[in-house]
Every structure is written in structure tokens, then in C-alpha cells.
Amino acid sequence: MELRHRALHVLQLTDPEEKAAQALDLHGHAATISIAENTILEPTAPLPGCPARPELRHHTAVARRSPATAAGRAVLIHAIAHIEFNAINLALDALWRFPGMPRRFYLDWLQVAGEEARHFQMLRTHLRSQLGHDYGDFPAHQGLWSMCEKTAHDIVARMALVPRTLEARGLDATPLIQHKLRSVGAPDALAAVRILDVILREEVGHVAIGNHWYRWLCERDGLEPVAHYALLVQRHEAPRAKPPLNTAARRAAGFSQAELDWLEHG
Template sequence: MGSGGGTAEATLVEEALRVLNTADPFEKARLGDEIATKWLKGDIEVAYDASKEIQVPDRPARGANVKLVSPSEMPKLGKAGSLQSRKALVHSLVHTESWAIDLSWDIIARFGKQEAMPRDFFTDFVKVAQDEGRHFTLLAERLKELGSFYGAFPAHDGLWDSAAATSNDLLARLAIEHCVHEARGLDVVPTTISRFRKGGDEKTAELLETVIYPEEITHCAAGVKWFKFLTLRKGSKEDDDSGDHTFKGDEADERADAEVIPKFHEIVRAFFRGPLKPPFNEVARKAAGFGPQWYQPLAVKDKFISHSF
């Protein structure tokens, strides 16, 4: 498809595969940032070539420097009251962000062509991927400043387990990764910030509060946006993807209430084990585009609590 200077240009999906097949997490972040910048500047023009077969890896390439254990075997991280606890907490965040990079490029490579998604879908998740790479780099540098390094503590890959379980269903991927797991991150980050601040680590608290937290809201919003889009498109008799296909105003709100939210509940119950755990960060979740009617019916029965952080 796209070409220039007499040589074939790589599509965005092909570039996404380069990131997924890069094992070193620092190089993964650097390469992702480079590709994202090219896409956003228009230097990569084509999202995917419909005539080309692509092979998305079942599991992205990963370095062997981090000892992996099951979630149940993870040691307690503590509450940031000691230097060791702060190191462990930051290490956990670094590991999460390393997977977030892969998850962002995976959704582009795995589903963009398969679902014939519009260009805005690719742009939104390129931005997410670029943010996650920056978060990883900043947190890894902070971990180094604290006297540690990525790989110094054990970690688990539960986040990728959810990705594997939703590898054949974009709606499920959007619901579970972006509207459940990422939304859960929004719920707990204010407490994490408070713990670092109480532990005397203002620098980490500031990084989380001013850079990572607000950007994670936009990542959750991307999931909500495209979950709505895909649900409404699948349910619409007028399936027209010839442009920026969005739903606006009261029509979108009404259709979301009638179609999208019940579909969200159905998918979460099918793909997520157990109820959602309160307290919920209602302010951040609302900013991301979904209110209590999305998640309250999925919460622990008779124990629903809401916090306005």
C-alpha cells in the first residue's frame, strides 16, 4: 500500500509487530515512541494492508531479567512507609507499565485490520502506547533513583493473562483491559499517591499525580469510546465506516443506556472472574466516560461503596 521514494513503506500494524517482537522493555518503549511520533506526524500513512497476512505473537517478546511468580505468590508490597516498600511499589508500577506498552501495540496489531477499525482507533491507541512507554521510562528512572532497578523484585503477568483470554474478541479486550483493569487503576492510584506522600516520597507522588494519573484517565476513556463504537456498530443496520464514525449527543447517551451497558455487563460477567471491588473513583471514571450504571451492578453485592477522590 503506502510507498515513498521507490520503496515500500511499513504499515502501522507492521511497525506494531516490531514493538511486540522486541524483548528489551527499554528498547520497546523507545521504539514505540519513535513509531508513535511517525504516525502522529503522518510519516506512516497506512494503518494496515488488507492484502497482507500478519502473524501477531501469542505472547510478546519479553526479557528474562524479571522473576515471574503467580499472583498468589507475590510478596506484600507494603504501604510506602519504608524505602524497601517504596522500591517494591515502584517496581510493581514499572512492571505494569511494561505490559501496558505491549497491550497497546497488541490491540493495534491484533484487532485493527480484523475489525476494519477507522483511523481514529489507531491514533487513539498509538497515543496510549506512547504514554505507556513514557510512564515506563519515567518510573524505571525513579526506581533507579531509589537505588533499585527493574528486575530486582518478583512480578506476575496477570495483566497478560487477561489479554490472552480476550485475544479473539475486541469487545472483550476493550471491556476487560480498559474498562475493568485500567479503571481499577484509577480507583487505587489516589491511595498510592497518598501513601508515597505520607512516606516522605514527594517526587514519586508528584510523578503519579501530575503525569501518570491524568493520562491513565484518557486511556480508560479510549476503551470506553471504542467499546461504545463497536457495540453500536455491530447493532446498527447502517454499518458505514467511510469516515469518522462517532455517535454524539443525546442519541449516543440513549443508545449507550439501551445497548452498550447491558453488553458491557454481559462481557464482564463472561470474561472477568468475580465481582468488581469497590471503592470506585467516581470522578475519574466519569471523566473517562462511564458512570455508576456501568460498574455498580457488577460490584460486590450489598457492599457497594463509592468514593469521590
């Protein structure tokens, strides 16, 4: 199958390990695979393919616990693993859903899918080996995918509100999480900090991809990026960034000073 067909197939898989492994395998064939950029595709199963566990709840019904305890760290790492699992789905959805984009667009999101799959595997291994739990042991929410559904028919909104809004919030949150884990000092907590170092570094690249394609689309469609972003946030009720912003990471991901000013002051 071509890249976009396979991306849709992998998106529909329900087994987390199989989905991650196939996303990585697909990324491994990036240099040789045909993309089928202009093909119109239709899902043959519900999207995304979800495992029986974890139980999905509204985000307000998902408990949080202090990382000062091993149980609390397990809940925290599980929540981050769930975000990374969702991020695999988000990248795969961008791959199959939007025809007619340049070849580089699909290769960029293929890279993201592969890296998100590796992040998920790292966190799941940590849960199993360091904390005595597995993915699915705790309830989770589906907030990331709900924005995917809201922007299913607008590629500009998708680029604006998924990578450079929802995923960019991880750039702000990760250093704060790492600080809490370092304060704990337990071996598993410090190991988690090292995993988050890898994830943060690569997530800067993922947000940069979102920024690049958002601006490319705005230029194509004659839109002013900052003003149109404000319109999309209001239209789709997107969550606002929570201070303090990780301005260094956001600049590295391509946010302009005007965009940072808008995020901080609206």
C-alpha cells in the first residue's frame, strides 16, 4: 500500500503495541514508499482505533496525584504515555486525511508519527520496568482527538490548533514536570526526566513542522497568520496556553515574537 493508505490502516489499529510498531516500520520506509498525494481515501473502521483500555473519561474526571509517591508517578507517566499514543494518531490522521499537499508535508508527518511511536514505547517500557504498571491501568481522556475531529475538514485549522496549540502546550509543561521529578530524586523519577529530555527535544521539531505548514497554508490562501489564528482559536474553542511559556522552546519551534505576545496577552 502507498503511504497514505497505510497511514489510515495503522490509524485504525486498536492494539497499542502493534500501532506503534507499524508506525515505526512505516517511517523506516520513508525513502522508498509511494505517497499517493492526490488519492481520496475513506475509513473502513471507526477513527481512531482505540484499545479496550484505558477507560476514557472526560478530562475533568481524570484523577491527578502527586509525583512524590511511586503510585503518583505511575499515574503521571501513564498520562504522558496516553498523550504520546494520541499523538501517533494525530500524525497518522494528518497523513491520510488531507490530499493534494506537497510530498514534504506527508514525509514530515510520517517523521512525527515514527517519533511519537518511539516516545510511547519508551514511556510504556518505563511504566512496566520501573513502576509495575502498564498502559491502560489508569483512566485517560481523549481531549487531543476531539480537536482532531473539530478540524477534520479544515487543514489550516488542523495545523493551527493541533501541533502549534495542543502539542505546543507540552513544550511549556514538560520542564515543570521534570522539575517535580528531579525534586523527588528517586531512580525511576530521574530515569523519567531523561526520557522527557528526549521527548521535549523532538517535540520542538514537531511543533516546528506545524508552524511551517500553518504559515505555508496561510501564504497559499492569503491569510494573515496571527489574526487568522486568533479567529480559529475562537471558532473552535481551543484551549489557551498556560503561563509560564517555554519561550526558548517555542522560539526554537518557530513562533514569532508577535505570536508569543498574543499567546501571553491575547
